[in-house]
Amino acid sequence: xxxxxxxxxxxxxxxxxxxxxxxSAGGIxxxxxxxxxxxxxxxxxxxxxxxxxxxxxxxxRNTPSLVQLFFLYFGLPKVGILLSQEACxxxxxxxxxxxxxxxxxxxxxxxxxxxxxxxxxxxxxxxxQAFRVVVLPQAMxxxxxxxxxxxxxxxxxxxxxxxxxxxxxxxxxxxxxGQSYDTSEALFLLVxxxxxxxxxxxxLGTYVEGRFSHGR
Amino acid sequence: MGAEFLFxxxxxxxxxxxxxxxxxxxxxxVALSVPLGVVMGVLFTRKNRVLRAVLRVYLDFIRVMPxxxxxxxxxxxxxxSLGLNFSGEVxxxxxxxxxGAAELGDLVRAALEAIPQSxxxxxxxxxxxxxxxxxxxxxxxxxxxxxxxxxxxxxxIIKTTSLCMLIGVVEVVRxxxxxxxxxxxxxxxxxxWTYATLALLxxxxxxxxxxxxxxxxxxxxx
Numbered sequence: 557x558x559x560x561x562x563x564x565x566x567x568x569x570x571x572x573x574x575x576x577x578x579x580s581a582g583g584i585x586x587x588x589x590x591x592x593x594x595x596x597x598x599x600x601x602x603x604x605x606x607x608x609x610x611x612x613x614x615x616x617r618n619t620p621s622l623v624q625l626f627f628l629y630f631g632l633p634k635v636g637i638l639l640s641q642e643a644c645x646x647x648x649x650x651x652x653x654x655x656x657x658x659x660x661x662x663x664x665x666x667x668x669x670x671x672x673x674x675x676x677x678x679x680x681x682x683x684x685q686a687f688r689v690v691v692l693p694q695a696m697x698x699x700x701x702x703x704x705x706x707x708x709x710x711x712x713x714x715x716x717x718x719x720x721x722x723x724x725x726x727x728x729x730x731x732x733x734g735q736s737y738d739t740s741e742a743l744f745l746l747v748x749x750x751x752x753x754x755x756x757x758x759x760l761g762t763y764v765e766g767r768f769s770h771g772r
Numbered sequence: 773m774g775a776e777f778l779f780x781x782x783x784x785x786x787x788x789x790x791x792x793x794x795x796x797x798x799x800x801x802v803a804l805s806v807p808l809g810v811v812m813g814v815l816f817t818r819k820n821r822v823l824r825a826v827l828r829v830y831l832d833f834i835r836v837m838p839x840x841x842x843x844x845x846x847x848x849x850x851x852x853s854l855g856l857n858f859s860g861e862v863x864x865x866x867x868x869x870x871x872g873a874a875e876l877g878d879l880v881r882a883a884l885e886a887i888p889q890s891x892x893x894x895x896x897x898x899x900x901x902x903x904x905x906x907x908x909x910x911x912x913x914x915x916x917x918x919x920x921x922x923x924x925x926x927x928x929i930i931k932t933t934s935l936c937m938l939i940g941v942v943e944v945v946r947x948x949x950x951x952x953x954x955x956x957x958x959x960x961x962x963x964x965w966t967y968a969t970l971a972l973l974x975x976x977x978x979x980x981x982x983x984x985x986x987x988x989x990x991x992x993x994x
Contacts, residue, residue, distance in 0.1 A: 618927065618978035619971040620934035623945060627967035630952070634964040708836075715838040719938060726840055733844075739852035743845055747837065754836045 561741045565732060569745045572728040573753065579642065579724065580714045583649020584707055590650055591657025596687075598658070599665050609658070616655030622716050624648050629720045645717040653710045660706060664699035665691065700768050704761040711754060725749050774961030778969060783951055790947030791973055797864050797943065798930045804865070805872030812873055813880020827877070834874040839932050842867045847939040860941035868929050875928075879921050883914040920989035927978040927985075934974075945970055 594609045616624075625648040628639065639647065668691050676686035718726035725746055732742040777783060816827055834842065847863040850856040858866065887910055895905040937946040948966045955962045 614979060614982070615971075615975065618931075618982055619974045620931040620945075622934040622937075623967060623970045623974060626945070627964075627971060631964035631967040634961045712838040715840040716935065718840070726838070726844075729844065733848055737852075739848045743849045746841055746844070750837055750841055758832075758836055 557740050557744060558738070561738050562745060565738070565741060565745055568728050568732070569725060569749045572723055572725045573749055575722060576711070576714055576724040576753065579645045579649065579717055579722070580711045582642075582646035583653055583710050583714065586646060586650030587653025587657045587706070587710060588703070590654030592661050594654060594658035595661035595665055598662055613655045613658050616651055617659070621648065621652045621713050622719055624651055625716055625720060641717070641720055641722045644720060645714070645722055648717070649710055649714060652713060653706060656706045656709065657703065660699050660702035661695065664695040664702070667698050668694045697768055701761065701765040704757070704764050708754060708757050708761060711757065774959050775965040777951070777955045777959045777962060778965060786947050786951065787944060787969070787973065790942065790944035793861070793941065793943040794930065794933050794936075795977075797861060797868065797933045797936060797941070798926070800865050801868035801872055801929055801933075802926055804869040805876055808869065808873035809876025810880055812877030813884060816877060816881040817884050831874045831878060834871055839867065839871060840935050840938065842871065843935060843939050860936060860939045863939060864933065864936040864941055868933065871932075872925065872929055875925050876922060879918055879925070880914070883918040884910065886917060887913055916992045920985045920992065923981055923985040923988065927981045930978055930981075931974060944973060 594613060597605045597609045600606075625644065628648055628651075629641070629644045632639070672690055672694065673686055676690040677683070681690065714724065715726040718724055718730060721727065723731075729742045729746040733739050812827060815823060818824070837845075843863060846866050847858060847860060850858060850863070891909055891913070892905060895909045900908070933943060934945045936943050937949075942950075948970045952962045952966050959965075
């Protein structure tokens with residue numbers, strides 16, 4: 557290990573961390589929105605949409621993220637849908653994560669007892685109000701550990717975007733290995749930077765799991 | 773529609789051969805990680821603090837790193853630091869075995885810890901040896917809660933082997949790219965259809981396993 561080279565390459569990885577974080581954050585926010593909508597549509601048995609949502613969840617969970625990404629980036633332009641690399645990466649993580657988030661939300665929403673819905677309506681709340689102020693807050697507490705696990709999963713999965721030449725951590729490491737054969741230094745920095753991003757989220761996940769498992 | 777190339781020449785045979793490589797990597801890794809994972813899970817329940825700390829570090833490292841990083845570490849890292857030149861496929865099998873064993877080890881640990889002490893005491897009172905207790909009392913109960921997430925793990929491994937193409941393994945996604953390149957000028961829509969076909973191939977394999985996992989879970993929670 558040549559520490560001068562490590563110091564020389566570190567700024568490249570720092571810049572790439574931004575790309576990894578931006579893509580992951582975009583994907584996580586998108587996945588949360590899509591996941592919640594999908595779960596609600598299924599919970600309320602909205603006709604047609606509910607079946608579509610179920611099919612979407614199965615497709616997003618049972619196909620590899622790399623194939624989803626390549627379909628978006630290389631396949632869709634053939635029918636005139638041209639997205640930038642960043643947009644592709646975020647859409648891909650949203651599509652992938654949406655299915656996982658939907659399942660987390662759905663099992664949490666289903667765990668809220670029926671009497672909570674009924675009591676809220678007896679008190680004169682509309683269906684939407686009951687959902688928003690009574691059911692959702694309870695479900696969120698239930699869902700949080702699974703949601704945090706999905707966040708970690710999505711940050712890890714963001715490494716596939718290097719496959720469409722988006723300059724994330726993975727891509728920079730690959731680039732250095734290919735150009736100068738400084739393999740040990742590049743891999744060392746790669747592991748360190750992913751650890752810096754992922755270990756805090758992982759610790760948070762363990763904390764959250766302990767906190768929300770009270771009273772179960 | 774521009775998808776005729778999929779049914780011409782040996783395209784389908786080539787895709788299926790690629791899928792064969794995908795499944796070979798997945799199944800060998802699963803087969804190797806089952807015994808390793810069980811051993812790891814049992815070791816996890818031992819009281820030895822040093823052993824547990826070592827296992828914990830291993831498990832956390834494998835889990836926190838993206839699988840692509842692990843593939844790079846084994847494929848490029850072992851060549852540059854240890855002088856070991858693994859083929860892409862061997863490197864992939866090493867990574868997916870290490871990952872599968874870690875995940876399964878954690879599942880085994882959780883399944884074993886969920887079994888109440890009274891089961892051990894009861895077996896002891898009936899005069900069973902510790903070996904008999906494990907094989908006839910503990911294992912069958914642990915298996916029930918272990919099976920659904922393990923089947924799920926298999927689908928995760930199958931899906932994640934698509935990353936092997938990024939270290940040069942010619943598996944099904946890579947074969948798909950070769951088919952796209954080959955038909956680039958005659959079938960400009962090739963990329964759309966090929967990636968859709970690839971997604972379908974993975975789906976056809978993984979979806980039944982997901983359904984099986986869900987069915988097993990429903991059955992074991994009854």
